[in-house]
Amino acid sequence: MDRMAASRRDLAVRASVDQGLLSPAEPVVALLDTAGIRASAAALTSAFAAVTDAPVLHAFAVKATPLVPVLRLLHEAGLGVEVASPGELALARAAGIPPTATVLDSPAKTPAELRQALALGIAVNADNLQELARLDALVASAPTASPLGLRVNPQVGAGSIGALSTATATSKFGVALRDEGARKTVVQAFLERPWLTRLHTHTGSQGVPLALMAEGVGEAYALAEEINRAAGRQQIDTLDIGGGLPVNFTSDEETPTYDEYARLLADTAPGLFDGRYRLVTEFGRSLLAKHGTVLARVEYTKTSGGRPIAVTHAGVQLATRTVYAPDSWPLRVLAYDSGGRPRTGETAVQDVAGPACFAGDLLAAGRELPLLRPGDVVAVPDTGAYYFAHHYAYNSLPRPGVHGFTVGEDGAVAFTTVRKSQTVAEIVAESGGDHADALVRQGRSGCVRPARRTARGRAPGRPSG
Numbered sequence: 001m002d003r004m005a006a007s008r009r010d011l012a013v014r015a016s017v018d019q020g021l022l023s024p025a026e027p028v029v030a031l032l033d034t035a036g037i038r039a040s041a042a043a044l045t046s047a048f049a050a051v052t053d054a055p056v057l058h059a060f061a062v063k064a065t066p067l068v069p070v071l072r073l074l075h076e077a078g079l080g081v082e083v084a085s086p087g088e089l090a091l092a093r094a095a096g097i098p099p100t101a102t103v104l105d106s107p108a109k110t111p112a113e114l115r116q117a118l119a120l121g122i123a124v125n126a127d128n129l130q131e132l133a134r135l136d137a138l139v140a141s142a143p144t145a146s147p148l149g150l151r152v153n154p155q156v157g158a159g160s161i162g163a164l165s166t167a168t169a170t171s172k173f174g175v176a177l178r179d180e181g182a183r184k185t186v187v188q189a190f191l192e193r194p195w196l197t198r199l200h201t202h203t204g205s206q207g208v209p210l211a212l213m214a215e216g217v218g219e220a221y222a223l224a225e226e227i228n229r230a231a232g233r234q235q236i237d238t239l240d241i242g243g244g245l246p247v248n249f250t251s252d253e254e255t256p257t258y259d260e261y262a263r264l265l266a267d268t269a270p271g272l273f274d275g276r277y278r279l280v281t282e283f284g285r286s287l288l289a290k291h292g293t294v295l296a297r298v299e300y301t302k303t304s305g306g307r308p309i310a311v312t313h314a315g316v317q318l319a320t321r322t323v324y325a326p327d328s329w330p331l332r333v334l335a336y337d338s339g340g341r342p343r344t345g346e347t348a349v350q351d352v353a354g355p356a357c358f359a360g361d362l363l364a365a366g367r368e369l370p371l372l373r374p375g376d377v378v379a380v381p382d383t384g385a386y387y388f389a390h391h392y393a394y395n396s397l398p399r400p401g402v403h404g405f406t407v408g409e410d411g412a413v414a415f416t417t418v419r420k421s422q423t424v425a426e427i428v429a430e431s432g433g434d435h436a437d438a439l440v441r442q443g444r445s446g447c448v449r450p451a452r453r454t455a456r457g458r459a460p461g462r463p464s465g
Contacts, residue, residue: 002252005036009293010342012405013379015413016295017340021403022377027297027313030388030402032418034073036291037384040254041077044283047258051266052273057280059103061243062088064284064385065292067402069418071095074287082243082282086113089122103240103280105151105200114138121145123280125200125240128175132189132196139195149198149240152177152186154219174201177219190227190235197235198280199224202242205285210245210261214268217241221269224277239272241265243283247290249330249382254290258283285385292384294318294400298376299355308350310372314380315354315361317397318388323354323361331380333364338375346371352378356394391422396431398422 012031016022022029041058048056059082060074066088071081072095080101081092092102099121106113107127111134117124118138124146126132135148151174177183190196203216217239224236248255266273273279296314303309316323322331333352335343348371354361363380372378380387391399401421406414432438 002254005033006252008033008407011407011411012413013295013336013377014340021415022295022297026421028400029295030400031293031295032384032402032404033291034404034406037073038077040287041074041079044258045078047262051262054275055278057101059280059282060287061282061284062091065288065389066091067389067418068095071097118144118146123147125149125151127151129189147198147238148196149200150196151200152220152223154201154216187227187230191231198238198240199236200240203244205244208244208246210256210264213244214264217265218269221272238278238280240280243281245283245286247285288384289382294380294383294388296378298372298374298378301372301374308348308371309353310350311353312378313355314363316356316394317392319363320392331363331382333367333369334379335370335372336377336379340377343370343376355397396427398427
């Protein structure tokens, strides 16, 4: 499977050049391998089906790749969505995801967000006891079909990337179970609210080992059993075990696998899969990362201090985490010639730089690659999640176009637009272009002086269109 995905990628790089998708006029594009995405969705659903007959909602974490066509594709593959903001919920609704396949998580939900979710019947995981109190009032004021739960922090520790470890002693997420008196308080909170039927946990993501993830899930399962015993019935009927499967960024191999994780969970907490609990998962990065690739043209090459440098059009605006934290987020860089064919021949230790105006804008530093030349193409794989879909507008660089691709049996590549590239006019509009004189018109007192209007009702000197 890994070789097949790499072969599809090579064909797509060549086709992107041949078909003019990547060109001097469009020097950076992003590609999504549709077949690869479908394969990951199938691997996830089959892995859990192999260890349990209980209903499982696999809710894709929208934050990983917030693109409406991606959400629609995953839904057709049998997945739901996990959303954490009004924007993500709007994307899910635009993709046609039903409320019954939607889960709302966020540590800072407003009353308006909660009211909307309850009105729609979307599952909600409260993050803290104050939010539970807010839900008390909302549930009492209007009936809802929303399944409601509480997120807990098992405080089992951190992985290698502290910023992504959500089950530390001081994590901002959930109710900390090991704080003094917290566990007793959580049990009582459930006993006082018969409508609270879910328990949610999420231990982390990249950098968190599978054993630690499973330990966190095991702690949540044990708490659910304790609550149900105290209630004298199965009040908790659903366990939302989060996601967090890490991704291998060093090769095309897809490891670890969903099969490995599901089997580890079955060994860690066998009762989790005995049919008494419905399950929810919230995987994101592991479903999309391996199936996205950034392509960028090499604009110039130079030598500085004896080291070759290839200046490309892909940098911090697309690979923000890698540029600012390269040790935690290293990415591979693959070299292709100007025709989109894998470049061979002489290799050299070189830097691959982006277009932004600061010295640290590097996709790779001191990387041994075939010596790059102007007009060549660099491909940055494993960027389908948390990379090109999360644009960072440094230097007002435009968002790239995103294109899905399929490869036919004859090797022909077909592209479809997922998101158009951003135009310069759109950049100006987003940057206040329609309000160019707003600050000039501001009076010394801080009040805005209304613009003088013409007989037709528009400010003088402003176009009417």
